[in-house]
Amino acid sequence: MSGLGRWFPRSTRARAASVVLLGVCVTAAFGWRWAVVTWRIHHARAALAGGDVSEALSQLESAERLQPDRAEVLYLLGRACRRNDQMDRVLPYLYRAGEQGWPEKDLRNQRYLTLVQAGRFEDTESYLKEVLRKGTDDGLAEEIYEAQAKGYLKTYRLGDALVCLRYWVQWKPKAVQPRLWLADIWLRLDNHKSAIRELKAALEVDPDHPSANRMLAQSLMALQQIEEAKRHFERCLVIDGNDLAALIGIARCERRLANAAASRGHLNRLLQRTLSTEQRAEVLLELGQMEFVDSRNPQAAITLLIQAERLAPHNHLIHATLANAYRKTGQTALAARHDRKVKDIEASFNRMTEITKQLIRTPGNVELRFEAGMILMKQGLKKAGADWLETVLVYDRRHRETRLALARYYEEIGDKRTAEQHRGSAADPLPPGRSSPTKSE
Numbered sequence: 001m002s003g004l005g006r007w008f009p010r011s012t013r014a015r016a017a018s019v020v021l022l023g024v025c026v027t028a029a030f031g032w033r034w035a036v037v038t039w040r041i042h043h044a045r046a047a048l049a050g051g052d053v054s055e056a057l058s059q060l061e062s063a064e065r066l067q068p069d070r071a072e073v074l075y076l077l078g079r080a081c082r083r084n085d086q087m088d089r090v091l092p093y094l095y096r097a098g099e100q101g102w103p104e105k106d107l108r109n110q111r112y113l114t115l116v117q118a119g120r121f122e123d124t125e126s127y128l129k130e131v132l133r134k135g136t137d138d139g140l141a142e143e144i145y146e147a148q149a150k151g152y153l154k155t156y157r158l159g160d161a162l163v164c165l166r167y168w169v170q171w172k173p174k175a176v177q178p179r180l181w182l183a184d185i186w187l188r189l190d191n192h193k194s195a196i197r198e199l200k201a202a203l204e205v206d207p208d209h210p211s212a213n214r215m216l217a218q219s220l221m222a223l224q225q226i227e228e229a230k231r232h233f234e235r236c237l238v239i240d241g242n243d244l245a246a247l248i249g250i251a252r253c254e255r256r257l258a259n260a261a262a263s264r265g266h267l268n269r270l271l272q273r274t275l276s277t278e279q280r281a282e283v284l285l286e287l288g289q290m291e292f293v294d295s296r297n298p299q300a301a302i303t304l305l306i307q308a309e310r311l312a313p314h315n316h317l318i319h320a321t322l323a324n325a326y327r328k329t330g331q332t333a334l335a336a337r338h339d340r341k342v343k344d345i346e347a348s349f350n351r352m353t354e355i356t357k358q359l360i361r362t363p364g365n366v367e368l369r370f371e372a373g374m375i376l377m378k379q380g381l382k383k384a385g386a387d388w389l390e391t392v393l394v395y396d397r398r399h400r401e402t403r404l405a406l407a408r409y410y411e412e413i414g415d416k417r418t419a420e421q422h423r424g425s426a427a428d429p430l431p432p433g434r435s436s437p438t439k440s441e
Helices: 010-050 053-066 071-083 087-099 104-117 125-134 138-154 158-171 177-188 192-205 210-222 226-239 244-256 260-270 277-294 298-311 316-328 332-361 366-378 382-395 400-412 416-427
Strands: none
Touching (some): 010 071, 071 138, 087 104, 125 138, 138 177, 158 332, 177 192, 298 316, 316 332, 366 382, 366 400, 382 400
16 A cells, blocks of 8 residues: 555545545636636726726626625726726725725825816815826826816816817827817817817727717718718718617718608618617607608698607707798797797807806806806706706805705705705805805815
8 A cells, every 4th residue: 555545544535535626626716716807807907908998897897706805806996987987986996905905006096086087176186296296107197187087077177178188189199088078078169170170080090989980970960061971870880780879860861962761761760769868859850850841741740849849848950840830830829939949949058158168268157157057957958957066066065056956956856865965055154254155165
């Protein structure tokens, strides 16, 4: 007898062999998990570097299920959630990463970037100066640009956003995301030509970028460059055959190119699809315009346009077409009502554009911000209005009218806790000798 048999009886040898086998299995299982998670981390880091945050999150969430306490996974999840604007998930992941021993320097950077991205620049000024003084690697530098741009856009500091994004593009000419945000700013300022310039530059880098193609097509349509717009909508469908916005865009282009039958076919098929409220309103508007203009059937147009109005009451084209259709059928009172709606919506749009331009020069003007929020509230765009009102509190956290307006909004959507918080802040008394709060408070 040799080996274990010389020293242990048969039953003992069997138990020992079982223990060894169990140890091998445990080691193999642990090694397998470690290897798979390491592979997912590698792909998540590559996705983050390439700007594909959704893919990074998918890889990291799978990795967390396999190794829920691995520090690198938790840290990267915090980064990915921040970059994906899932802000409520960021700090818990960073805290857990710290508990598992991830370096405090990295965690500190991400905590500050979370504040920057939320638009809290006064709280992060010293941090940004320190980074500027010491310098950093390209990866963190790009995250800082991204967080700053998001923070400026969130708080409608468009002038600062333009400066930030231009520096980013100068540093990284082939970066697509800053070009898209620049285009978005130009569109807010009703400057389609500048938006088109940025979008074409983005597509030189990534010809198959779906958002860039879609935004470019929509801007080209606004400038009546219909054939080129159609080509970019068609490109969107090559990238994603279920791109409903592109399908609607193609239908609109076909009609403007005098291909009414093709347009009607697209639109009727779209009505059988699952559309968003805005998309369904767009389709009904196009069909209504076809009935009124092409088929000269104003009553059929009215039937379609009333459905569209219920879905998108702030769309001025719906009201303009309804006004013309009612006028054609002799219903002058209804035509006049929709004419007034058109004037009101167009005046609001023009005022919003003017406010946006003024805030580039005076970003701290809380009264302009409050006015913008209330304009959108009045037009029924409650969420967009609330977003504007929240920016008032960045500059004046005790602005009473803003607090009361936000209290009403949150009460309407059923968030009574937040409504009471705003109502309580509005009721806070001012310090003695003061008639209004200051920005510094």
